[in-house]
Amino acid sequence: MSAALRTPPRLAPDTLRVTPLGGLGDIGRNMAALEVDGQILLIDCGVLFPEDDHPGVDLILPGFEVIADRLDDVVGLVLTHGHEDHIGAVPYLLRQRRDIPLIGSRLTLALVREKLREHRLRDTEYRTVEDGQRVTFGAFDLEFIAVNHSIPDALAVFVRTAAGTVLHTGDFKMDQLPLDGRITDLRAFARLGEEGVDLLMVDSTNAEVPGFTTPERDIAPALERVFARSTQRLIVACFASHVHRVQQVLDAAVSHGRKVVYVGRSMVRNMKVASDLGYLHVPGNTLIELKDIENHRPEDVVIISTGSQGEPLSALSRMANREHPVIDLERGDTVVLASSLIPGNENAVYRVINGLAKLGATVVHKGNAMVHVSGHASAGELLYCYNILRPRNVMPVHGEVRHLIANGALAEATGVPADRVVLAEDGTVVDLARGRARVVGQVDCGYIFVDGSTVGDVSETALTDRRILGEEGFISVVAVVNTRSGRLISGPDIHARGFHEDATVFDPVAGQITRALEDALGDGVTDTQRLQQVIRRTIGRWVNTSYRRRPMIVPTVVTV
């Protein structure tokens, strides 16, 4: 693996070019571009949620800037399922070309529609497909295969072209007893394997996890225990897209005679979509509105809430901090976090758990009960896939480097030759010709930051500044000088934020700066840049020696 940019050659005839534009090296911003005969098919267009090394950034987009000048050649965008890391960046792509056909299952496109409405994007073109269906978009003949995941209606896509075939699994696992009976279609995988899969692009998320992912329905007993023991208010937090998890809570609620309240904007919105389309089955008069919750005794209601990752503004965090306008937790209440703990969120989640515990609530989470199972295939399931599909070439996708490498090792273990396992990263250009995949180049596929209402304006420099400011704060020094008279007219005015409260700490250095400026002016220095340099050096040296700190220094010299 190497990120050194190498311009790929012109695309040869009878060659299928595959370029991952995101999701290889991170879990997030999943996107891939397939090109043949000058036509491009896109698969997924998701966001990456930034971590602490990208302060203030709201979202990170895939590297679709590299195809910005090719958007007219795009015949369609396949969306494998409705998770944010697969559909979240669609609005930002469509801003560049509104009428790219969006291809996906009913639920997936319904969730996309809600998202585009919020972004005020209209006149978009939807092509609803279902598993088993086969449709042609330009040079690409697509067949969709049912896969099981932590959101309903997920699809894998098999792409037939004149230059070769690609199977992209999307996100999947192989739960053999899913709630909706919709299993990953291994019969189809077998048939496609017989036909010939030139390149398999396969989910790597759990490739490091040995064995098999536990079936979703196996959390029912733990949920049942919680409902049976809980004699007061009961809150279950989970992902707002996890329809089957919510279904299990609904079923338990009905059997224990509790009404259900959805809390959290995305939970309310998604569950309405899911039940309108029949993916979620809600028995009559089970639901009540949050505003009516006072009309029911706490022990007659279960609250299904967002915030399972400790998001500070979520309903759950506000409950833990006693800041929720409606729900006031009491000793003996029960809170279930029926969700994974995404790496990087530990502090936030444990802060919420400690807050809830301090209020006297019983907190049930994956650490102390079986209330969550993963949505991704573990190593054992991936081995089944490799053996059923027997792909000619494999490109592990959807994972950090460690996951991609582990997945590649599984492929090799099933007999895929090492030189047919393509360990690519974002921007790696892979050409597929005569059943052989080869890395032919590397294009720039850097992060694009969404920050407030701006896209791409925030640079690494700005982020570096934020890191310094966030660690050390800053000191601003303002001085007014008359360059003709060579006199310091006003200042230095010294203000600091995030460094030290007490302004008097700067008294000793103020005199030093005055002297340094007067010396410089005396030497005939008139350039404000150089005078600001004098200020920076003087106070920088002082703060470093007397405080062993390096706050950002912002000198402003005004000449009048």
Next chain:
Amino acid sequence: MSAALRTPPRLAPDTLRVTPLGGLGDIGRNMAALEVDGQILLIDCGVLFPEDDHPGVDLILPGFEVIADRLDDVVGLVLTHGHEDHIGAVPYLLRQRRDIPLIGSRLTLALVREKLREHRLRDTEYRTVEDGQRVTFGAFDLEFIAVNHSIPDALAVFVRTAAGTVLHTGDFKMDQLPLDGRITDLRAFARLGEEGVDLLMVDSTNAEVPGFTTPERDIAPALERVFARSTQRLIVACFASHVHRVQQVLDAAVSHGRKVVYVGRSMVRNMKVASDLGYLHVPGNTLIELKDIENHRPEDVVIISTGSQGEPLSALSRMANREHPVIDLERGDTVVLASSLIPGNENAVYRVINGLAKLGATVVHKGNAMVHVSGHASAGELLYCYNILRPRNVMPVHGEVRHLIANGALAEATGVPADRVVLAEDGTVVDLARGRARVVGQVDCGYIFVDGSTVGDVSETALTDRRILGEEGFISVVAVVNTRSGRLISGPDIHARGFHEDATVFDPVAGQITRALEDALGDGVTDTQRLQQVIRRTIGRWVNTSYRRRPMIVPTVVTV
């Protein structure tokens, strides 16, 4: 649990007062104060390593400010073991009174001595004790009991006073087959239980973990496998205080004919201390110096390194980034992280693992091999303790709220009455009289921040500023006005950091600010505060509407 401050009553005669000054609510800054007859005994004085909610802070100290005016009444400071969260704040306490007697085991005091030397603190008073020993400090009769932990020579302390007895376990587990044969002395626990333990202060870290902590020696097979399979360079990262972990690596190195290099300042320092005192057994000519590593083939050396928590400046992180001056990893090398993954460090650790994997190294960690065991007693072991000691009252210590609550539940399960389980937090004042512990007050025990060379200067306000600056950056606006003529003489000069690179983005708002200032000056406003308010309002509204962002606005109006 409630942090509402309630001034405790004057200490009554025949009463023992116990005040935890840190470590209840966090894992870190462990410290407790015991008072009887106007005399104070301190137990431990550790630091808390700040998380992302305390940007730029180096260390957090226990709340020993509450006893600042009582330091002359302190008869001694017992240090239960040599971990930073128990000894790290000693230098900061001794700055306030140099000659507080430091009481601890040989290894513990040796590590403290190194620390104090680095802080240039001399003339300190050391009282070395060992398990089984009984010594009197003023009104406190101390007996020390051997306990087993992830550092050798750890002690529990039994405190006898005229007003009652306290057993403080320190950090411990009950490994029944420890490498050094030094087990937690349950015979002593039994004897003290017979005599009567009025209050048990007990380690809660693993109270949520069911069952029993795996013996340290059980990681030997996994280490052996790594050594057997590794045909190139081998690096093992672990905590620099984990003498027994290092011993196991040393033993494996010797049996596989590899020399050993220590990398990382604290690793080199601590292992020298440990072997000088005989806690670490290093066969002759096993060690080599890092500078001599080129004289050996990679497969003939094992590097024992710091950096197991992904610390960005550590040797291991630098190796993962190809930035280490000496060690250049190659495909096929092996790196073992023989350590825990402290919550909050996940991103940093996985960044290192991904970096190493990308270089082609095989990375072995607790997630894929049994190369780490905890140093703390799990629920099963804690139950043994409660049943052997049968304490009259229990105060869970050393844990987040969720851990303290879980530990209290274990005490109740063994028959300790609920009203004898004191769920205290930092600063909770507990009086023990006639065998009964009662909460009598709550004193302020807030965080004291060490930042660069300053202690306690950084306030929550400064940290809030840092958080805003770190997320949003700032915009500074400088204007020079003549209040007599009521004219704007210069500016507005607008500069931003961490917000937007391109200065021209401010062109539209510069005019607005000029007009707003001229209007204000026209209305006879001369007060710089109010003129700065005008600037803040104008640009604040603009940036919020046009960028949906809230950078810090720093206006400076200079009047000439």
